[in-house]
Amino acid sequence: MAEAAPADGLTYEEAARELDRLIARLEDDEVPLEEALAVYERGVTLLRRSGELLDGVERRVKALGLGEGDEPREEPFALEEVTGDGPAR
Numbered sequence: 001m002a003e004a005a006p007a008d009g010l011t012y013e014e015a016a017r018e019l020d021r022l023i024a025r026l027e028d029d030e031v032p033l034e035e036a037l038a039v040y041e042r043g044v045t046l047l048r049r050s051g052e053l054l055d056g057v058e059r060r061v062k063a064l065g066l067g068e069g070d071e072p073r074e075e076p077f078a079l080e081e082v083t084g085d086g087p088a089r
Helices: 012-026 033-063 079-083
Strands: 064-066 072-074
Touching: 012 033, 033 064
Parallel strands: none
Antiparallel strands: 064 072
């Protein structure tokens, strides 16, 4: 398996595309066991990254809510909470 980019720098879309490629590779009956294990491990890493990104989006959506008088309100959020690149608050 070729050297992959660090998962923590991938967008959700990039991680999803790579995960699709990995799944297709694992569906190939000719994949040697050690390579299949490496592909599987990378897939787990990509799934974790995707989960982190989705958690960040969920926090953003929850921050957008209704305030007084059913007026939309917005609460600030730190970019690192969404990207997972820094400490979360």
